[in-house]
Amino acid sequence: MIYFIQAVSAFLAGLVISKSWNDFRRGKEPLPIFIFWVVAWGLIVVLAFFPFLVDKITLSLGGQIIGMGRVFGIALVFVFYVVYRVYLKSNRVEKQLNELVRKIALKDVSDKK
Amino acid sequence: MKTKSLAIVIPAFNEEKTISEVINGLPKKLPGISKIDVIVVDDGSKDKTGILAKRAGAKVLRHMINLGVGNAYKTGLKFTTKKYDIVATMDADGQHSPKDLVKIIQPIARNKADVVVGTRLKNPQGMPMVKLAGNWIMNFITYLFSGIWTTDSQSGFRAFSQKTLKLFRLKTGGYEICTEMFSEINKYGLKFKEIPIKVIYTKHSRSKGQSIANAVNIVTNLLKRNL
Numbered sequence: 001m002i003y004f005i006q007a008v009s010a011f012l013a014g015l016v017i018s019k020s021w022n023d024f025r026r027g028k029e030p031l032p033i034f035i036f037w038v039v040a041w042g043l044i045v046v047l048a049f050f051p052f053l054v055d056k057i058t059l060s061l062g063g064q065i066i067g068m069g070r071v072f073g074i075a076l077v078f079v080f081y082v083v084y085r086v087y088l089k090s091n092r093v094e095k096q097l098n099e100l101v102r103k104i105a106l107k108d109v110s111d112k113k
Numbered sequence: 114m115k116t117k118s119l120a121i122v123i124p125a126f127n128e129e130k131t132i133s134e135v136i137n138g139l140p141k142k143l144p145g146i147s148k149i150d151v152i153v154v155d156d157g158s159k160d161k162t163g164i165l166a167k168r169a170g171a172k173v174l175r176h177m178i179n180l181g182v183g184n185a186y187k188t189g190l191k192f193t194t195k196k197y198d199i200v201a202t203m204d205a206d207g208q209h210s211p212k213d214l215v216k217i218i219q220p221i222a223r224n225k226a227d228v229v230v231g232t233r234l235k236n237p238q239g240m241p242m243v244k245l246a247g248n249w250i251m252n253f254i255t256y257l258f259s260g261i262w263t264t265d266s267q268s269g270f271r272a273f274s275q276k277t278l279k280l281f282r283l284k285t286g287g288y289e290i291c292t293e294m295f296s297e298i299n300k301y302g303l304k305f306k307e308i309p310i311k312v313i314y315t316k317h318s319r320s321k322g323q324s325i326a327n328a329v330n331i332v333t334n335l336l337k338r339n340l
């Protein structure tokens with residue numbers, strides 16, 4: 001039986017990987033980035049379908065059983081940090097773009113005088 | 114009395130239907146004003162707005178891409194701040210009557226105000242109910258963010274003294290700039306006056322402007338600005 005979370009993760013993985021593949025084919029994305037997305041989303045799908053693997057991996061590394069709940073918690077913190085970084089960067093790029101467009105508009109007028 | 118120079122800044126995005134009429138309708142002479150220049154900020158229009166504005170005698174500042182009305186204001190104000198004694202702003206959709214321009218700039222020319230806002234809501238005849246409600250919501254939001262109660266926080270018909278524009282530090286780029294200006298007025302303790310204006314509602318001008326749904330965007334951007 002496939003659970004909702006498994007179906008969603010497989011769907012999203014398919015979406016991201018196919019988009020990344022298209023971008024790679026058109027030369028919009030380098031090979032290492034494409035491989036990164038395939039490995040990252042492949043891992044997410046594998047863990048969604050076989051959650052016991054988390055404990056097997058941590059036990060084999062000499063740790064203790066941590067469970068999927070904790071993995072999700074850690075992942076959530078990581079995702080929020082990434083969102084924060086992306087927000088800062090997009091904000092900065094937007095400001096720079098606005099400033100650039102404004103400068104060109106003002107320069108064009110002063111050049112025409 | 115010393116005569117002053119006036120710039121009329123008109124932000125425009127895809128306004129080829131009205132821009133020529135708006136520019137041609139502006140007065141060429143005003144009492145106490147020695148020089149009048151019309152500055153159109155073409156905010157990345159896909160139509161002939163910029164070409165028609167230039168043909169009508171305006172100076173055109175062109176954004177290569179559409180940045181939003183707030184950024185168009187900022188470009189126009191940056192260009193005019195040090196060059197003109199008074200700067201007025203008007204909408205490009207033809208909803209403002211050029212006859213009201215004298216009323217808007219007079220308090221500044223006579224040093225009775227630093228900022229004048231033309232209010233459509235002291236005589237809101239013809240304004241659709243949805244827009245009336247939307248304006249009231251925006252006035253309330255403006256009060257929360259600036260501490261100033263105004264009857265028309267979203268009016269694009271405004272006038273500023275040069276001193277005011279030198280003080281303003283505007284950060285937003287969309288419609289929220291209308292509210293942000295009130296925050297700046299309060300911050301610097303500027304003299305602010307509201308003047309009732311007439312609004313010309315046409316099918317075109319009714320279709321323009323912002324929707325109530327945009328209030329969410331405006332609040333989000335104002336929160337971002339104040340954080």
